[in-house]
Amino acid sequence: MHDQAEKLRRQMLKAQEPLARSIAIVSGKGGVGKSNFSTNFAYALRSYDKKVLIIDMDIGMGNIHILLGMTPNNSLRDYLSESKELAEVINKAPEGLDFISGGSGLNSVMEWSEEMFERLITAFEYLQTEYDFILFDMGAGATQHVIDLVLAVDEIIVISTTEPTSITDAYSMMKFICLRDPDKQFHIVGNRVSKNDEGTDTVTRLQFAMRKFLDKETTILGLLPEDGSVHKAVLAQKPFLLLFPNAPISKKIKSIASTFVEFETTVNLENKQRFLGRLKNMFRKGHG
Template sequence: MRDQAETLRIKIMQAEGQLGKAVAVVSGKGGVGKSNFTMNFAIMLGSQGKKVVVVDMDIGMGNIHILLGESAPDSLSDYLKGEKELSDVLLHTSYDVDYIAGGSGMNTVLEWTPVMFEKLIEAFHALLKQYDYILFDMGAGATNWSLDLLMSVDDIIVITTAEPTSITDAYSMMKYIHLRDAEKQFYLLCNRALSQQEGEETTSRLKLVMQRFLEKDIYVLGSLPEDVIVRQAVREQTPFSIGHRNAAITKALKIVVLRFLDEPNQEDIPKVKTNFLNKLRSIFSKGRD
């Protein structure tokens, strides 16, 4: 009865006001520039008038705050443990984007309690009411928690590079998710491409494989070039889209963002139809005893 009552409560809250979308950014392997993409992508969305919050889900290895040149003494785990309020861990920047740090103590949330999960649902609902997009910067590798979250979000942005291992891992990630939820929308991006041709060949290859073997169409966002500006921006601890507005990668990222916003499924954001919270609760109740 409690699960039914909670589902009804969420539906009522959804009807009271429109909710944003939950989007996960993933990669099959580490080292593809996922976190850098996520933060700069969020900033670019902000420049297009969207309200965005980034939640760093790289458990124990969160680095979003480092890319921003900021310290993050409080994290999501502090909120879940009841040590901080959501307003304490929700950090604001001057770049049209807010964020919640991962924190080195995040591994404690792997031992879920009912109270923690209720707080998680409350936090995500509050964020969905306040923002057009929650961007989850997922850690490399798969855990029970990260897979639960991926199966719940509305859309998934998959980051790959042209390296064969990265392509294979990206396909494996999409295949795993697709076989469990064939309706999940994938957006594909090739990062660190040495040329536009290399980026196009990489995304085309993955798109073709998904169509041929899984009968699944994915939306290609394009590619971002290998650019020394990225390393320079990391050293400067300023997002490249802010510190290097005229760089080739910044211009390419703007095209990617506009493609994401122009894709048919992105019209009329925010949307009431999101069922992220319901899916997350359903998966949690079935998969956690």
């Protein structure tokens, strides 16, 4: 009886713990600096004493580990196939950041076996209580495995440059997701901005289009300037925020992280708790 009571007490305490905010970082097309943003944004959140996990979901093309200068031995695929335990696929990056490599060979979650999906749910049930933020660095474009997971997370950060094709593709991605889940929370970041006015025009155009055509309000997190520090950091395989903490882009991404952390007050706890429920429902539909 004592053991049962102790187990119940631990479960109740666990249930009261705050749950991580799950965020998908997406772009309408490749080559806009999405993974670089994900990596440095994670470190910017770490500077606010937040526990952060990045999950690289750009299957087969993931490069988070390259930007971190690391070579992961295990991946999410190894955990789902039961060849490794969850702790073995969580990689420890410098300065307290954790990340999980997606690995090659994973397709839409609709194609995963029931056993794999149960292991995924078990992992997220644990990870949601261990971190403040779980960032999913998604593959570019609206492929099926991107949409599968994006529709389950709490919030979405959309990365766009000032190029017309990038803006158009970013809007198409947001529209595609919004029509399937009108309640999804979107945040917009303008990247590789040469002129501040041009960058402001880009993000406000996206915000206006979402409001006018989809009756959807979005949040503008900020603009990241074109900065030579980024290229130097990529060559050094270190995040620019760590290598050049005083660079203009480093100061900007810290500001974006600050805005995002403050946005916490408007994120409903019930929505966080629905993350796993949405994943489960999505899996049932795919196997119905």
